[in-house]
Amino acid sequence: MSALTTKPRLVSPNFITEIIDEDLKAGRYQKIVTRFPPEPNGYAHLGHAIASYIDFGIAHDYGGECRLRMDDTNPEAEKAEYAQALIADMRWLGWDWGPEVSYASNYFEALYQMAEKLILKGLAYVDSVSPEEMARLRGTVDKPGTPSPYRERSVEENLALFRRMRAGEFRNGEHVLRAKIDLSSPNMKLRDPVLYRIVHAEHYRTGKQWCIYPSYDFAQATTDALDGVTHSLCSLEFVDNRAIYDWLLENLRGKCGLPAAPRPYQYEFARLSLEYTVVSKRKLRKLIDGGFVRGWDDPRLPTLAGQRRRGVRPEAIRRFAAQVGISRTNRTVDIALLEGAIRDDLNTTAPRVMAVLRPLRVVLTNLSEPRPIALPYWPHDVIRESPDGLVPLPSGQRVRPEEATRLLSLTPTLYIEQDDFALTPPKGFKRLTPGGTVRLKMAGVIRCDAYQTDPEGRVTELACTLLPEEAKAAGVIHWVSEEDAVPAEFRLYDRLFTVPHPEAEAKEQEDEHETPEDQDFLRFVNPKSLEVVHGYIEKSVLGDPTDTRYQLERNGYFWQDPIDSKPGALVYNRIVTLKDTWGQSTRQTEEPRAAGSPKASRAKKPESPASPTASPNLSPEQESRLQSLLAQGVPEAEARVLAREPRLAEFLLQAARSAPAAALAHWVVNDLAPALRAGASGVRPEGLAGLVKLLESGEINTRIAKDVLAEAQASGEDPVEIVRRKGLRQVSDEGALEAIVDRILAENPDKVAAYRGGKTGLLGFFVGQVMRETQGQAKPQLVQELVSRKLG
RNA sequence: UGGGGCAUCGUCUAAUGGCAGGACAACGGUCUUUGGAACCGUCGGUCGUGGUUCGAGUCCACGUGCCCCAGCCA
Numbered sequence: 001m002s003a004l005t006t007k008p009r010l011v012s013p014n015f016i017t018e019i020i021d022e023d024l025k026a027g028r029y030q031k032i033v034t035r036f037p038p039e040p041n042g043y044a045h046l047g048h049a050i051a052s053y054i055d056f057g058i059a060h061d062y063g064g065e066c067r068l069r070m071d072d073t074n075p076e077a078e079k080a081e082y083a084q085a086l087i088a089d090m091r092w093l094g095w096d097w098g099p100e101v102s103y104a105s106n107y108f109e110a111l112y113q114m115a116e117k118l119i120l121k122g123l124a125y126v127d128s129v130s131p132e133e134m135a136r137l138r139g140t141v142d143k144p145g146t147p148s149p150y151r152e153r154s155v156e157e158n159l160a161l162f163r164r165m166r167a168g169e170f171r172n173g174e175h176v177l178r179a180k181i182d183l184s185s186p187n188m189k190l191r192d193p194v195l196y197r198i199v200h201a202e203h204y205r206t207g208k209q210w211c212i213y214p215s216y217d218f219a220q221a222t223t224d225a226l227d228g229v230t231h232s233l234c235s236l237e238f239v240d241n242r243a244i245y246d247w248l249l250e251n252l253r254g255k256c257g258l259p260a261a262p263r264p265y266q267y268e269f270a271r272l273s274l275e276y277t278v279v280s281k282r283k284l285r286k287l288i289d290g291g292f293v294r295g296w297d298d299p300r301l302p303t304l305a306g307q308r309r310r311g312v313r314p315e316a317i318r319r320f321a322a323q324v325g326i327s328r329t330n331r332t333v334d335i336a337l338l339e340g341a342i343r344d345d346l347n348t349t350a351p352r353v354m355a356v357l358r359p360l361r362v363v364l365t366n367l368s369e370p371r372p373i374a375l376p377y378w379p380h381d382v383i384r385e386s387p388d389g390l391v392p393l394p395s396g397q398r399v400r401p402e403e404a405t406r407l408l409s410l411t412p413t414l415y416i417e418q419d420d421f422a423l424t425p426p427k428g429f430k431r432l433t434p435g436g437t438v439r440l441k442m443a444g445v446i447r448c449d450a451y452q453t454d455p456e457g458r459v460t461e462l463a464c465t466l467l468p469e470e471a472k473a474a475g476v477i478h479w480v481s482e483e484d485a486v487p488a489e490f491r492l493y494d495r496l497f498t499v500p501h502p503e504a505e506a507k508e509q510e511d512e513h514e515t516p517e518d519q520d521f522l523r524f525v526n527p528k529s530l531e532v533v534h535g536y537i538e539k540s541v542l543g544d545p546t547d548t549r550y551q552l553e554r555n556g557y558f559w560q561d562p563i564d565s566k567p568g569a570l571v572y573n574r575i576v577t578l579k580d581t582w583g584q585s586t587r588q589t590e591e592p593r594a595a596g597s598p599k600a601s602r603a604k605k606p607e608s609p610a611s612p613t614a615s616p617n618l619s620p621e622q623e624s625r626l627q628s629l630l631a632q633g634v635p636e637a638e639a640r641v642l643a644r645e646p647r648l649a650e651f652l653l654q655a656a657r658s659a660p661a662a663a664l665a666h667w668v669v670n671d672l673a674p675a676l677r678a679g680a681s682g683v684r685p686e687g688l689a690g691l692v693k694l695l696e697s698g699e700i701n702t703r704i705a706k707d708v709l710a711e712a713q714a715s716g717e718d719p720v721e722i723v724r725r726k727g728l729r730q731v732s733d734e735g736a737l738e739a740i741v742d743r744i745l746a747e748n749p750d751k752v753a754a755y756r757g758g759k760t761g762l763l764g765f766f767v768g769q770v771m772r773e774t775q776g777q778a779k780p781q782l783v784q785e786l787v788s789r790k791l792g
Numbered sequence: 793u794g795g796g797g798c799a800u801c802g803u804c805u806a807a808u809g810g811c812a813g814g815a816c817a818a819c820g821g822u823c824u825u826u827g828g829a830a831c832c833g834u835c836g837g838u839c840g841u842g843g844u845u846c847g848a849g850u851c852c853a854c855g856u857g858c859c860c861c862a863g864c865c866a
Contacts, residue, residue: 012806039866074865131864140862142794176864186795188862197864216866237860239797270798270859323815324804330859334803337816347829381829430827441825476825554826582827637843641853670844670852702845706809751811761811764847768810771846780846 010057010318014326016267020062020231029230029262032064035102036090037071037220040083040204042281043296043303046317046338047271048086049093053321054269055233056095067227068095069102073219075203083204085296089304093314102227104219105205111214111222112166114256115177115195119158123251124195125151126161127178134176137183138191144184145191151180165198168211172198177212181247189240190247193217217241220266221248226257229264235271236328242266269326275335276495277302278503278521292525293496299561299573300496300529310493311549311559311575316345335495342576346549346557348385351377351394353406354441354478355537355552355572357490359415362462362479364446370409370483375442377404394544406540410443411481415536417554420477421448421459428582430475432462437473441553445471478553485536488570491561492531497524537570549575618643625649633662638669648676654685659692667692671706675713682716683709690720701730703776732779734786737770740778741786744769755791763787 011017023029036055038048059066068090072078087101104111118124127150129137139145153161165175177196185191195218200211214222221244224232232245245266254260278284279302287293287301296303299310307317320341324333354375376383378391383401390398420431420438432438437447450463499505506520541550549559557575565571618626618640626643630636634652642649642665652661652668667688668676675681691708694700700708700723708728712719722728731737744766745752755762766787770778 037866041866071866077865127864134864135862138862140794143862144794145862173864178864188795191862194864199864213864215864220866236797238866240795240861268797272804275803325806327798327805329798329805331804334816337804340816343828352826352828379826379829380824385830428827439825443825473825475827478826551826551828554828556828578826578828580827635843637853641843644853666844666852673852703809706845706851754811759811764810766810767847771810772808782846784846 009061010322011054011061012322012325015328016054016231016233016269016326017058017061019267020058023230024062031230032059032062033067033228033230034059034064034233035067035069035224035227035229036095036097037069037104037223038086039071039074039077040079040086041074041077042082042284043305044086044089045279045284045304046274046302046307046320047279048089049304049317050272050321050324051233051235052090052093052095053318054326056093056097057321058231058233064230066095066097067102067229068097069223069227070104071216071219071223072103072105072203072205073213073216075199075201075213078204080204085305089308092304092308093317102223103205104214104223105203107219107223107226108206108210108214110226110256111219112212114222114252114258115214115218116159116162117256118179118195118251119162119177120155121251122155122180124158124177124179125153126158126165126175127151127192128161128175131173138188139183141188147183148192151192162196165196165212166210168200170198172200174198179218179244179247181244187240187243189217190243193244217244218248221245221264222252222258224264224266225249225252225259230262232264232266234266234268236268236330237271238266239268242268268328270328270330272324273332273501274302274338275332275500276497276502277335278497283503283521286522287496287525290522292522299491300493309562309573311557311573312342313345313349313549316342319345332501335500339576343557343579346551346575348382349392350549350551350557351392351404352379352551352553353377353538353541354480355488355490355535355555355558356415356417356478356480356485357492357533357535357552357555358418359480359535360418360421360459360462361482362414362416362446362464364410364412364414364466365449365463366465367410367412370411370481371443372407372409373443374405374407376401377406394541394548394550396545406538408484408538408540409481410440411483413482414440414479415482415485416440416462416477416479418459421451421462423451423459431477432464437467437471439473439476440479441476443479444469445473447471478555480536480538484539486539486542486570488535488537488572490533490535490558490572490574492533492574494529494531495526496529497521498526499524537572551578554578629661629665632656633660634665635662638665641669641673645673645677648673651676651685651688655689655692657689658686659689659696663692663696664688667705667709671709672713682713683719687712687719690718691723694720694723698732699730700728701777701779703771703780704728704730707776729777730779731774731777732782734782737774737778737783738786740770740773741766741783741790744773745787745790752791763791766791 020032034055036052038044056066070083115124127148129148137146137148161175162177175198176194178192179195181190181192183191194215196212196214198211199213202208203210249263252258253263284301288295293300297305297309299306320338323337323341377393378401383391391401391404392398393404422429422433425433432448434448434451437445439445445467446464447467448462448464451459452461454460502521502524505524546560549557552558556577558572559575561571561573622643626639629639629642642652648668652664655664672681672683691705695705708719708722711722751762751765767780767783770783771780
């Protein structure tokens with residue numbers, strides 16, 4: 001807890017931190033250790049960023065550690081290049097994993113020993129059927145698997161075979177090592193999963209030292225344990241694999257150098273997808289190979305390399321990750337959330353300078369000589385909100401606001417944006433028009449007196465007059481003097497796809513046209529995802545560090561492309577646009593947000609008009625049980641549930657020997673059922689009956705009964721005994737309750753006013769307060785009556 | 793189809809059984825030498841049907857929808 005107060009927490013509380021809190025409280029672990037285990041088979045993308053944020057962030061929040069581990073168990077897919085890139089990306093994000101990167105491949109020998117241990121214990125066997133045969137024998141989701149003829153090999157034979165596998169005596173696919181678990185398990189993952197397979201391939205780290213490699217399941221569990229991981233967080237598609245994870249660790253703990261306790265446990269969270277892009281490595285590769293983008297670091301890609309090259313700062317990505325948080329719900333994040341995080345980050349870190357992307361030449365007819373102008377790097381609001389009153393120069397040096405300027409000059413010829421002049425302005429246009437005026441930012445108001453056009457009618461040059469300072473102008477535009485103008489290329493990036501969910505969209509089409517290949521998502525690539533224009537940027541930037549991010553006023557955030565930009569040939573990437581409320585209203589309804597979102601297909605109102613009281617059909621036996629229950633006064637809703645579940649009905653019947661069945665039924669169905677089904681209820685029928693009698697007599701209230709029952713289920717103590725031991729009793733003394741009600745009302749004058757103002761939902765709040773105050777013992781009906789009477 | 797997971801404003805996400813709140817988006821306004829930022833406001837939600845309860849987004853039942861699992865990938 002003390003660690004939390006020193007640094008702000010990165011990950012907001014969630015279902016996993018709840019588990020951690022409990023584990024820590026129970027003393028199960030001294031220190032939290034998590035891990036981020038990417039496979040080095042491609043470049044990290046925003047999905048990795050989110051996952052790493054959760055793994056590293058939670059470790060950070062608990063003052064624990066997070067290991068960065070290369071999950072390199074498949075030599076055919078992995079490369080040193082990818083591992084290096086992954087490490088660089090994680091470092092860029094700012095994560096700290098201590099001095100060493102962990103590698104699954106470092107543990108190959110230890111893992112091998114554990115596999116032999118499993119063989120020795122008769123828990124693993126060498127199978128020698130073909131892959132096709134194994135698939136056939138595994139059965140299907142509704143047919144159990146059948147044992148392979150090799151399943152009952154002796155320990156000696158298995159051991160000998162496994163050692164020969166390691167020695168390289170067999171070809172790929174001839175044998176595998178399998179865990180002997182359960183071939184008829186409804187969980188397909190448990191049907192004797194493969195632990196080791198033969199792969200004659202060169203591993204980027206271990207070379208040809210090995211020709212057998214551990215599978216994902218075997219490696220995850222074992223390397224987690226070896227790394228000292230306490231909480232192993234992974235994504236939701238591995239929920240079924242957790243059973244293997246637990247099986248392995250339960251059988252391996254205390255052996256082969258693994259501690260008997262504590263051991264790591266796996267917890268899963270949802271991955272997220274992002275609109276207007278794809279993240280699967282296969283699809284990214286298709287975009288690259290198909291020439292749609294220029295490489296893994298193309299600024300349009302969701303790869304971290306791409307985002308970095310685009311100019312996005314790691315702070316922005318972390319901000320984004322913090323916002324999307326962590327959950328178990330499949331989600332597709334609105335791209336605006338990412339863009340917002342990037343803008344927020346840059347707004348206070350990127351100095352403002354001017355550049356004209358699509359230049360239109362302007363001649364000031366009444367300006368004879370250059371006029372020097374000191375332009376501030378920062379707008380008023382950033383200056384005002386600066387915590388220390390200082391503001392950075394592009395060099396990073398913090399200075400007083402009045403010193404944060406650069407010197408430019410207004411000259412008789414200059415450039416403005418083509419878009420900032422309109423011959424026939426749309427309604428609401430606040431820029432320059434023939435005969436109209438506009439203010440040049442920090443330089444003065446001009447009036448357009450004349451314009452020249454080319455043969456096609458395009459405006460090529462404006463003749464303007466510089467007006468006195470008091471002149472009125474509708475808007476303010478940016479500009480660059482010819483004398484200060486440095487030519488530059490500007491790369492304007494837009495979304496990579498024209499639809500928010502290219503994969504879903506492609507899938508739908510596939511269903512319709514039976515397209516054989518899954519190439520269809522490529523049809524939605526946005527042909528205008530990159531627009532290159534040539535314009536001018538003010539020369540002040542020449543003296544700045546090349547990695548300076550700027551806001552080019554009114555144009556968006558930019559920085560120099562770290563690879564293509566050269567001193568004589570500047571290239572700027574647009575990191576993100578500015579929010580453009582004008583453009584939005586003008587652009588009018590273009591893309592009516594294509595359907596195809598995963599949620600769009602979620603039937604909002606499925607509406608089953610058929611049967612309002614849809615109850616499943618009962619077998620004759622269940623039907624007769626139902627009738628007998630009804631005869632004993634059990635309400636129909638409960639009776640139906642009980643009729644279908646003999647175990648519950650039996651419990652009720654036993655309890656009903658000493659209390660009325662009608663009063664018992666809902667307790668059995670609503671409160672006890674889950675534990676009863678699992679055969680793990682600590683409450684016996686007589687216990688429930690006793691409790692219900694107390695309730696019926698008015699000695700206790702439902703609140704108390706519920707709490708006591710929950711406690712009894714967990715501890716096995718008799719509920720009536722708990723009531724007695726704790727001295728629980730319903731308080732229905734009106735005078736006593738009234739005093740408490742009065743106090744609660746007096747303590748919350750604002751809520752009282754709100755209630756009287758019509759916010760009647762607050763009744764529950766007041767009752768809740770009184771219930772809390774009396775530790776659940778007040779008679780709620782009475783409290784409710786008192787509260788509404790007093791507020792009435 | 794067997795097993796598993798999930799369901800809260802358009803999107804993301806909160807709410808020990810007790811005020812359905814926040815962020816993004818949208819819309820409107822204030823302010824602004826950026827049609828930016830900031831500030832204020834508006835719009836808008838518990839998948840459905842029953843049940844338990846003084847009180848249900850939360851517990852129970854039955855539905856509905858989406859996702860994952862039948863690689864010697866991870």
